[in-house]
Amino acid sequence: AQSVSQHNHHVILSEAASLELGCNYSYGGTVNLFWYVQYPGQHLQLLLKYFSGDPLVKGIKGFEAEFIKSKFSFNLRKPSVQWSDTAEYFCAVFTNAGKSTFGDGTTLTVKP
Amino acid sequence: DVKVTQSSRYLVKRTGEKVFLECVQDMDHENMFWYRQDPGLGLRLIYFSYDVKMKEKGDIPEGYSVSREKKERFSLILESASTNQTSMYLCASSLVLQSGNTIYFGEGSWLTVV
Numbered sequence: 001a002q003s004v005s006q007h008n009h010h011v012i013l014s015e016a017a018s019l020e021l022g023c024n025y026s027y028g029g030t031v032n033l034f035w036y037v038q039y040p041g042q043h044l045q046l047l048l049k050y051f052s053g054d055p056l057v058k059g060i061k062g063f064e065a066e067f068i069k070s071k072f073s074f075n076l077r078k079p080s081v082q083w084s085d086t087a088e089y090f091c092a093v094f095t096n097a098g099k100s101t102f103g104d105g106t107t108l109t110v111k112p
Numbered sequence: 113d114v115k116v117t118q119s120s121r122y123l124v125k126r127t128g129e130k131v132f133l134e135c136v137q138d139m140d141h142e143n144m145f146w147y148r149q150d151p152g153l154g155l156r157l158i159y160f161s162y163d164v165k166m167k168e169k170g171d172i173p174e175g176y177s178v179s180r181e182k183k184e185r186f187s188l189i190l191e192s193a194s195t196n197q198t199s200m201y202l203c204a205s206s207l208v209l210q211s212g213n214t215i216y217f218g219e220g221s222w223l224t225v226v
């Protein structure tokens with residue numbers, strides 16, 4: 001069975017600090033990797049995704065993630081966070097057959 | 113813009129009632145999904161469907177069933193609601209996943225079972 005592990009449940013940063021959220025998955029086959037964000041009171045929105053090609057993917061709002069196949073990791077990064085980045089972040093793995101697994105989520109609080 | 117619409121945003125039902133949650137997407141997507149979201153547990157897949165009348169169990173299908181009679185509509189059914197099914201339910205849809213297509217989510221349905 002596939003699984004997704006997000007290492008940090010709650011991260012607190014000051015504005016302008018750098019962010020890295022860890023995501024590791026276990027699955028032996030081809031995967032599609034996603035990071036979603038959920039702002040307070042809003043629905044899930046796609047930040048970025050990887051399915052093939054360049055393992056460094058760039059998403060919206062200055063976020064990026066790097067797929068490291070040998071480490072089964074897909075960590076999310078942002079060089080300088082803003083107060084408006086306060087949200088819950090979910091890493092997800094989808095197989096081509098449609099089976100999906102989400103991590104438990106990481107709550108990011110950015111202090112102004 | 114892709115739109116995934118969940119018809120009921122907030123529901124309160126009694127234990128034992130049969131509950132229908134409806135989801136409609138307007139982009140001719142093959143795949144549709146139902147998840148529940150609980151604090152600290154992330155999103156857990158209940159069922160997904162990759163075509164009309166086709167369905168696959170997810171990680172937590174017990175107590176739920178689904179129906180997909182038309183491509184645009186995917187219904188989640190709680191045959192006999194119980195208090196442990198109080199949760200946020202999310203519907204999603206996508207084109208085939210091999211091409212790295214995005215999964216789009218609805219706004220969610222808050223279900224309280226009393």
